[in-house]
Amino acid sequence: MRNTLLSLLLTCAALASPLQAQTREDAFVEANVLAILYHEMGHALIDILQLPVFGQEEDAADVLSVLLIHDLYDEEAAAGIIYDAAFGFLGEAEENAPVYWGVHGPDLQRYYTMICxxxxxxxEAREDLAVELELPEERAETCPEEFQLAYDSWGPVLDEITAEQPGSSMTLAGAGDDVIGVLMADEVAALNEDFVLPVPLTFRVEACGEANGFYDLDTREIIICSELDAYLRSLADF
Known part of the structure; x- marks a missing residue:
């Protein structure tokens, strides 16, 4: 299981000292960067493995992000990541008007799908989280079937690349010693423990001129923009 700050939950924030509050802010950044990283991993796998996509590729990548969080972390840490990443979508929904012509779904829709x-x-274990994050009962009724369909789709793909022994198909470039850089170094090392890809994949942290993350088809790189740190901290509200 991943070793991160993410076992802390937002519900503890009201009791936090200033030092603990900074740790919570770091955890919020970590959670949202991880959700973005796993989303971009979806795009990378679709490209590298030449996977068919029936529907929007962005939706498929969102689904993989949730599945990896569910699979790779223990219950407390996974719930912490989802809690913070969901609030990241809420923060973006408050900051930006919906862009209905875009390739991504509206932020509020992505929020509810992630929770679902x-x-x-x-x-059984996550009912309290669903209630706290206000997942409507009408949607909650279909969520087990939605998860099973997602797992039936992505599960064989993950089985195909699951490592029998640690590999080195994924490398990191450009990471510093800040929160995102340290997280990325730990994560790339952990991903190499879990998965082996048929071709090299580079993860890069760099200034992009915007707070974003993306997969570059030409260079086969997942880019995590350093501007995400300040942007995500601006969304944190605790």
Whole structure:
């Protein structure tokens, strides 16, 4: 399981000292960067493995992000990541008007889908989280089936690249010693423990001129923009 700050939950923030509050802010940044990283991993796998996509590729990448969080972390840490990443979508929804012509779904829709898939993977353990994050009962009823469909689609893909022994198909470039850089170094090392890809994949941290993350088809790189740190901190509200 990943070793991060993410076992802390937002519900503890009201009791935090100033030092603890900074740790919570770091955890919020980590959670949202991880959700973005796993989303971009979806694009990378679709490209590298030449996977068919029936529907929007952005939706497929969102689904993989939730599945990896569910699979790779223990219950407390996974719930912390989903909690913070969901609030990241809410923050973006408050900051930006919906862009209905874009390739991504509206932020509020992505918020509810993230919660639904995570809840659907383990409804008994995650009922309180679904209630706290206000997942409507009408949607909650279909979430176990939605999760199973997602797992049936992505599960064989992940099985195909699951490592029998640690590999080195993924490398990191450009990471510093800040929160995002340290997180990326830990994550790339952990991903190499979990998965082996048929071709090299580079993860890069760099200034992009915008707070974003993306997969570059030409260079086969996942780019995490350093501007995400300040932007995500501006969305944090605790």
């Amino acid at each position: 898939l995570f809840y659907g993977a383990n409804p």
